Amino acid sequence: xxxxxxxxxxxxxxxxxxxxxxxxxxETKIGPRNGARVIAKAWSDPAYKARLLADGTAAVxxxxxxxRQGEHLKVVENTPELHNLVVCTLCSCYPWTVLGLPPVxxxxxxxxxxxxxxxxGVIGDFxxxxxxxxxxxxxxxxxxLRYLVLPMRPEGTEGWSEERLADCVTRDSMIGTGLARIPExxx
Amino acid sequence: MNGAQDLGGMxxxxxxxxxxxxxxxxxxxxxxxxxxTLASAALGEWNLDMGRHARETLPPGEYLxxxxxxxxxxxxxxxxIARGMITPQELAEGRALVPPVATKKPRADAAAxxxxxxxxxPYDRPKTAPARFAKGDVVRTxxxxxxxxxxxxxxxxGKTGVVVAVHGVFAYPDTNAHGLGEQPHWCYGVSFxxxxxxxxxxxxxxxxxxxxxxxxxxxxx
Numbered sequence: 001x002x003x004x005x006x007x008x009x010x011x012x013x014x015x016x017x018x019x020x021x022x023x024x025x026x027e028t029k030i031g032p033r034n035g036a037r038v039i040a041k042a043w044s045d046p047a048y049k050a051r052l053l054a055d056g057t058a059a060v061x062x063x064x065x066x067x068r069q070g071e072h073l074k075v076v077e078n079t080p081e082l083h084n085l086v087v088c089t090l091c092s093c094y095p096w097t098v099l100g101l102p103p104v105x106x107x108x109x110x111x112x113x114x115x116x117x118x119x120x121g122v123i124g125d126f127x128x129x130x131x132x133x134x135x136x137x138x139x140x141x142x143x144x145l146r147y148l149v150l151p152m153r154p155e156g157t158e159g160w161s162e163e164r165l166a167d168c169v170t171r172d173s174m175i176g177t178g179l180a181r182i183p184e185x186x187x
Numbered sequence: 188m189n190g191a192q193d194l195g196g197m198x199x200x201x202x203x204x205x206x207x208x209x210x211x212x213x214x215x216x217x218x219x220x221x222x223x224t225l226a227s228a229a230l231g232e233w234n235l236d237m238g239r240h241a242r243e244t245l246p247p248g249e250y251l252x253x254x255x256x257x258x259x260x261x262x263x264x265x266x267x268i269a270r271g272m273i274t275p276q277e278l279a280e281g282r283a284l285v286p287p288v289a290t291k292k293p294r295a296d297a298a299a300x301x302x303x304x305x306x307x308x309p310y311d312r313p314k315t316a317p318a319r320f321a322k323g324d325v326v327r328t329x330x331x332x333x334x335x336x337x338x339x340x341x342x343x344x345g346k347t348g349v350v351v352a353v354h355g356v357f358a359y360p361d362t363n364a365h366g367l368g369e370q371p372h373w374c375y376g377v378s379f380x381x382x383x384x385x386x387x388x389x390x391x392x393x394x395x396x397x398x399x400x401x402x403x404x405x406x407x408x
Contacts, residue, residue, distance in 0.1 A: 003278055
């Protein structure tokens with residue numbers, strides 16, 4: 001790994017400052033907090049939610065989120081009747097602009113193999129169980145569309161500010177392997 | 188190709204193991220792997236689909252026992268060597284031994300890299316022909332086993348589904364991965380029932396959505 005980087009830098013193919021910029025971007029600027037803000041706004045503002053579901057790319061751009069691996073964003077809404085789960089069985093396609101880089105498990109063989117065959121089992125691996133009456137729709141990211149789940153707003157959050165609501169939105173709830181939940185108060 | 192990347196429906200890998208409080212990177216080398224992969228791709232010597240094909244042509248045993256950043260860096264080394272940008276000896280010795288070759292795009296500095304990440308690179312293309320299918324059409328995916336790159340997973344081949352979205356026209360991976368041009372085609376969201384894909388033992392009410400380029404689809408009689 002270091003050998004490869006050294007050769008690329010010595011030959012002038014890559015600029016070390018650009019490499020640092022790329023790492024810094026995904027360490028500090030682009031991550032699931034972006035998506036959480038989008039979801040909190042959708043929960044708070046019905047007109048925004050309608051725009052988000054109609055054109056995800058344009059709606060997240062309103063919050064200044066956009067760019068690589070978010071060029072064609074589609075947002076899918078969870079309801080009591082329908083739960084959405086996102087996977088890329090063929091590689092690691094993931095909506096970077098709103099979730100950052102994918103976690104290891106998302107790119108792993110267990111997740112990619114099982115999500116389309118046994119999604120309820122996968123969700124169970126995350127300690128989550130859905131009512132038997134909830135239908136599951138799995139989105140396999142086989143083309144250039146990237147999918148973001150709009151999770152259900154937790155009960156008991158009426159009147160909360162967008163900032164407070166964003167704390168309920170976990171990364172996994174925006175992939176479909178988790179649910180949005182009121183955070184436990186640190187003791 | 189029917190490589191190890193096409194994992195949907197395989198069994199025996201065990202449960203999904205989420206890592207509590209997973210860090211963004213597991214060590215410095217993962218940061219470098221991400222950065223050199225993106226920065227090298229920006230030189231324009233290969234496209235997204237060529238990059239994916241380089242990963243999926245790793246031998247299956249190697250693919251399945253490598254971490255994802257290992258898959259990236261192994262594929263990156265393959266791409267660089269295949270284009271004469273680096274030599275195996277340089278990689279082995281970890282130093283430059285021969286002059287660089289000219290690349291299609293110039294090396295990006297930090298400002299250019301920031302701009303490129305923020306801009307992204309959309310893959311939709313102008314619509315030059317009418318779409319063959321419309322929402323609500325019942326379609327069947329082709330049975331095919333191409334030697335080259337494709338984005339139609341094995342589990343979704345030869346299956347009957349319903350077009351639920353017409354996404355637009357996008358660069359076609361099956362040609363773009365092989366230097367045959369983007370040859371853009373319409374791309375559709377197609378819904379399959381779990382029963383159609385997996386048979387009677389499928390999870391009841393399961394629905395699987397697969398984005399399919401037009402050449403993957405045939406009308407049902």
